[in-house]
Amino acid sequence: MSFKVSGSELNDPLVVKFITENASFAGQVAGDQIDEHRKKVLYPEYLGTYKPEEEGKYDNFKNVDGAKNDKGHLGDPTFKNLFPANSKVKTLDLSPNFGTEIEGIQLSELTDEGKNDLALYLETRGLAVFRNQDFRDKGPAFAKQFGEYFGPLHIHPVSFASENYPELLVTYRPAGGPERYQAQFATTTNSAGWHSDISFEEYPASFSFFVALEAPPSGGDTVFIDLREAYRRLSPPIQKFFETLTLIHSNYYQNKFAKIKNYPARVKGDYFTEHPLVRTHPVTGEKALFFSRGFVQRVKGVKPTESDAILNFLENHVLSNPEIQVRAQHKGTDSKTVIAWDNRFLLHTAIADFLQHETPARHHFRITVLGERPYFEKEAETNGESNGHSNGHSNGHSNGHSNGHSNGNSANGANGLSLNGLSFNGNSNGNSNA
Numbered sequence: 530m531s532f533k534v535s536g537s538e539l540n541d542p543l544v545v546k547f548i549t550e551n552a553s554f555a556g557q558v559a560g561d562q563i564d565e566h567r568k569k570v571l572y573p574e575y576l577g578t579y580k581p582e583e584e585g586k587y588d589n590f591k592n593v594d595g596a597k598n599d600k601g602h603l604g605d606p607t608f609k610n611l612f613p614a615n616s617k618v619k620t621l622d623l624s625p626n627f628g629t630e631i632e633g634i635q636l637s638e639l640t641d642e643g644k645n646d647l648a649l650y651l652e653t654r655g656l657a658v659f660r661n662q663d664f665r666d667k668g669p670a671f672a673k674q675f676g677e678y679f680g681p682l683h684i685h686p687v688s689f690a691s692e693n694y695p696e697l698l699v700t701y702r703p704a705g706g707p708e709r710y711q712a713q714f715a716t717t718t719n720s721a722g723w724h725s726d727i728s729f730e731e732y733p734a735s736f737s738f739f740v741a742l743e744a745p746p747s748g749g750d751t752v753f754i755d756l757r758e759a760y761r762r763l764s765p766p767i768q769k770f771f772e773t774l775t776l777i778h779s780n781y782y783q784n785k786f787a788k789i790k791n792y793p794a795r796v797k798g799d800y801f802t803e804h805p806l807v808r809t810h811p812v813t814g815e816k817a818l819f820f821s822r823g824f825v826q827r828v829k830g831v832k833p834t835e836s837d838a839i840l841n842f843l844e845n846h847v848l849s850n851p852e853i854q855v856r857a858q859h860k861g862t863d864s865k866t867v868i869a870w871d872n873r874f875l876l877h878t879a880i881a882d883f884l885q886h887e888t889p890a891r892h893h894f895r896i897t898v899l900g901e902r903p904y905f906e907k908e909a910e911t912n913g914e915s916n917g918h919s920n921g922h923s924n925g926h927s928n929g930h931s932n933g934h935s936n937g938n939s940a941n942g943a944n945g946l947s948l949n950g951l952s953f954n955g956n957s958n959g960n961s962n963a
């Protein structure tokens with residue numbers, strides 16, 4: 530069975546016709562309607578518009594020393610600066626394995642030492658859901674500055690962004706009722722889009738900070754998958770085999786969707802980027818199965834039928850197991866939630882389960898920090914993945930691409946892959962972003 534690349538439905542002219550004729554498909558709004566929407570939202574400064582003059586304005590971003598400079602190296606394993614001894618912090622683990630809800634600290638007040646601990650915390654727990662944050666009221670300049678502590682920030686090629694702050698990606702599903710459901714599910718039965726943020730980039734995301742501005746009272750959650758556990762569940766021969774594989778990730782269909790919608794591309798180019806299927810974390814040394822479903826097109830260097838079989842196996846293995854998932858709830862506008870995670874070993878998807886109800890908008894912005902270029906480091910296996918929670922691996926991973934997983938990122942469709950309609954995905958509709 531062939532592997533259905535996300536976004537490849539855009540090769541169907543009837544789907545394209547539907548999208549063209551239904552401006553509200555996937556929850557985005559056309560550029561000429563944005564001023565109307567600004568009047569309706571609680572935080573208009575986080576609702577940007579597409580500007581034709583932004584076409585091609587930015588370049589790709591690199592983070593060559595990302596592994597070495599990761600702030601998690603500086604974190605204290607006791608997290609004493611994130612959870613000071615005298616603080617009244619309450620935590621609730623979403624599962625024993627990853628994900629924690631946290632109340633009682635303000636992200637906006639963290640010292641540098643606290644931010645270092647936060648980095649290490651995300652690198653071990655994976656996901657943190659912070660309640661009662663004042664983050665959204667600090668303004669976009671603060672958000673940008675906060676994110677930059679952790680590394681260079683990504684400017685998304687084609688997603689919505691905040692006014693004057695292209696580094697702040699915006700997801701926006703307008704307030705409304707069942708008409709949204711009709712539009713969303715007219716051409717599909719399922720709008721989940723599992724992905725690791727911007728995995729099509731040569732230097733994909735380390736951390737994402739997803740800040741709720743408005744949210745439905747329930748629903749619209751973000752669900753996460755632990756790719757470390759997805760790797761650990763495999764038998765040793767399959768682990769070894771997967772460690773030899775390289776996947777090709779692409780934003781091709783995401784760009785195609787943007788073209789259909791007439792969104793200008795701030796960064797131009799369809800990327801066909803190579804990343805190892807098994808990647809090593811630069812701080813913990815843990816291995817994860819880097820299967821960013823929404824952006825994966827195919828397995829490099831094998832025949833199409835073989836690629837399809839491997840990717841279909843991964844889809845079933847990674848995405849179909851509730852035992853390796855947790856759910857982060859936004860819990861409405863007043864819970865002031867900020868969700869943060871490490872994209873290097875988590876997948877996530879937004880959940881469009883509220884569209885048939887009358888709800889307020891689902892409006893968030895995301896700060897996306899660039900991580901290192903993904904690499905697989907063979908030596909890590911001699912240490913065993915179970916040891917990875919301390920800082921024991923904190924040095925020496927900075928240039929780990931020397932292990933032969935080919936030279937990642939051949940941009941602009943090069944690479945001799947004549948893909949002709951073998952799609953890859955592209956998380957094509959912006960709403961699947963968290």
Ligand SMILES: [Fe+2]
Pocket residue numbers: 724725726877961962963
């Ligand atoms: Fe996302």
